[in-house]
Amino acid sequence: MATTHASGVPATLAAHLPTGLLIGGHWQHASGGATFPVRDPATGHELFDVADATPDDGLAALTAAHEAFPAWRATAPRVRAELLRAVYERVMARIDDFAALITAEGGKPLAESRAEVAYGADYVRWYSEQAVRINGLARTAPSGANRQVVLQRGVGPALLITPWNFPLAMATRKIAPALAAGCTVVVKPAGLTPLTTALFAEVVRSELADRGLPTGVVNVVPTSSSSRLSGPMLADPRLRKLSFTGSTEVGRVLLREAAQGVLRTSMELGGNAPFLVFEDADVPAAVEGAVAAKMRNAGQTCVAANRFLVHESVAAEFSAGLADAFDRLVVGPGSAPGVTVGPLIEEAAVERVAEVVAEAVDGGARVATGGDRPDRRALPGHFFNPTVLTDVDPESRAVREEVFGPVAPVVTFGSEDEALDLANSTEFGLVAYAYTRDVSRVFRVAERIESGMLGVNRGMVSDASAPFGGVKSSGLGREGGEAGIEEYLESVYVAL
Numbered sequence: 439m440a441t442t443h444a445s446g447v448p449a450t451l452a453a454h455l456p457t458g459l460l461i462g463g464h465w466q467h468a469s470g471g472a473t474f475p476v477r478d479p480a481t482g483h484e485l486f487d488v489a490d491a492t493p494d495d496g497l498a499a500l501t502a503a504h505e506a507f508p509a510w511r512a513t514a515p516r517v518r519a520e521l522l523r524a525v526y527e528r529v530m531a532r533i534d535d536f537a538a539l540i541t542a543e544g545g546k547p548l549a550e551s552r553a554e555v556a557y558g559a560d561y562v563r564w565y566s567e568q569a570v571r572i573n574g575l576a577r578t579a580p581s582g583a584n585r586q587v588v589l590q591r592g593v594g595p596a597l598l599i600t601p602w603n604f605p606l607a608m609a610t611r612k613i614a615p616a617l618a619a620g621c622t623v624v625v626k627p628a629g630l631t632p633l634t635t636a637l638f639a640e641v642v643r644s645e646l647a648d649r650g651l652p653t654g655v656v657n658v659v660p661t662s663s664s665s666r667l668s669g670p671m672l673a674d675p676r677l678r679k680l681s682f683t684g685s686t687e688v689g690r691v692l693l694r695e696a697a698q699g700v701l702r703t704s705m706e707l708g709g710n711a712p713f714l715v716f717e718d719a720d721v722p723a724a725v726e727g728a729v730a731a732k733m734r735n736a737g738q739t740c741v742a743a744n745r746f747l748v749h750e751s752v753a754a755e756f757s758a759g760l761a762d763a764f765d766r767l768v769v770g771p772g773s774a775p776g777v778t779v780g781p782l783i784e785e786a787a788v789e790r791v792a793e794v795v796a797e798a799v800d801g802g803a804r805v806a807t808g809g810d811r812p813d814r815r816a817l818p819g820h821f822f823n824p825t826v827l828t829d830v831d832p833e834s835r836a837v838r839e840e841v842f843g844p845v846a847p848v849v850t851f852g853s854e855d856e857a858l859d860l861a862n863s864t865e866f867g868l869v870a871y872a873y874t875r876d877v878s879r880v881f882r883v884a885e886r887i888e889s890g891m892l893g894v895n896r897g898m899v900s901d902a903s904a905p906f907g908g909v910k911s912s913g914l915g916r917e918g919g920e921a922g923i924e925e926y927l928e929s930v931y932v933a934l
């Protein structure tokens with residue numbers, strides 16, 4: 439008897455995967471009866487059919503969230519906290535199921551998928567602890583004119599639109615603080631990877647049901663066409679909050695639509711992260727950090743280092759070290775043993791990355807390693823080889839645009855001022871990385887860098903307890919940490 443489905447997902451899980459819409463605590467077909475395919479990026483093969491929500495389904499999900507809201511807001515914070523803690527335990531107990539599903543629909547190497555499960559579950563644990571720390575305020579006004587009580591309460595039903603690259607962690611980073619704050623949610627997962635989010639929602643649904651809590655608190659509406667679904671919900675006055683992770687282009691459209699209802703919004707948008715290596719850096723450590731900052735999910739993260747800005751005195755050593763490290767990576771299907779770099783999400787992504795590399799090379803860049811896709815007879819899916827480009831024109835697309843693939847363009851600089859000018863010469867400002875041994879320089883960089891996050895001598899900043907988010911066109915608001923729950927709370931000031 440087969441123990442795995444063609445996707446690599448355990449057969450028992452594949453047979454019971456929630457592939458429908460979750461509305462008001464019930465899994466159901468889309469009202470139009472339509473479905474869309476979810477494909478394996480390592481082969482391009484169709485894996486599962488998922489219900490394709492219509493705009494009416496979106497509104498039905500909003501109705502369910504709206505109806506569940508009064509009871510959920512009135513549920514004691516301790517009860518909300520205990521629910522989230524139980525969900526955390528259940529997700530971690532099923533780490534293998536979640537990891538197999540993330541790899542099947544998103545392509546990540548299994549070890550990375552397991553890391554995502556732990557990272558994603560950590561948001562649930564963190565907000566289980568924060569649910570009981572939503573404190574109001576009571577004081578005598580400094581002027582003596584009155585006594586003041588400030589209540590904190592959940593803003594109301596929230597629409598959460600999540601990206602395909604972290605189908606568990608980006609969902610939990612929004613769902614967990616929303617639930618902790620007393621909000622109910624409609625989740626619109628990415629059409630490319632909806633199943634991990636659906637499985638998580640099923641864990642929450644069954645835990646709510648087991649505890650006799652309102653099951654309409656979490657609703658999920660996968661769709662192949664986001665805009666047709668979100669438009670009517672954003673125009674509906676029952677919706678009070680929008681949280682979106684995705685491109686700046688789509689974020690701008692959503693912000694315009696959300697303006698109509700003057701919605702609270704959190705936007706985690708595009709990045710173009712500079713990775714600065716100063717002349718006093720520990721270069722081998724910088725190479726190691728660069729691999730981490732660039733190659734997580736084959737470069738498909740908003741926090742991926744996009745531009746390697748390296749002092750001219752260490753550029754040759756850094757570039758050679760990075761090319762060597764990239765040569766040691768193993769490209770292949772995420773479920774295969776020993777693979778460290780999986781496929782890109784779809785063929786269009788491979789074509790775009792190939793185009794960006796070709797344009798850089800036409801502009802004078804040198805390929806230190808990679809530069810093309812692996813032999814398609816061996817790897818027929820959406821793969822691209824880890825690539826290091828040197829002598830790159832700072833005006834090329836490889837440097838100006840978020841590449842979202844395994845390409846590391848190296849640009850040199852001569853002084854700290856020049857490095858910071860280059861780093862800040864973009865509309866984006868999500869994260870930056872800096873390698874230096876000079877503590878004064880660390881503070882100078884932190885004070886001048888135009889980004890919401892800075893990794894110092896490390897290639898990873900993500901942490902459930904930290905405020906994740908950007909400045910400039912990289913977004914509004916913060917997710918994670920104490921700040922993350924504020925995004926779902928409003929205050930009511932009472933004067934006595």
Ligand code: SIN
Nearest residue numbers: 603738739740741900
């Ligand atoms: C992202 O790519 O948007 C999120 C990455 C992370 O949370 O580390």
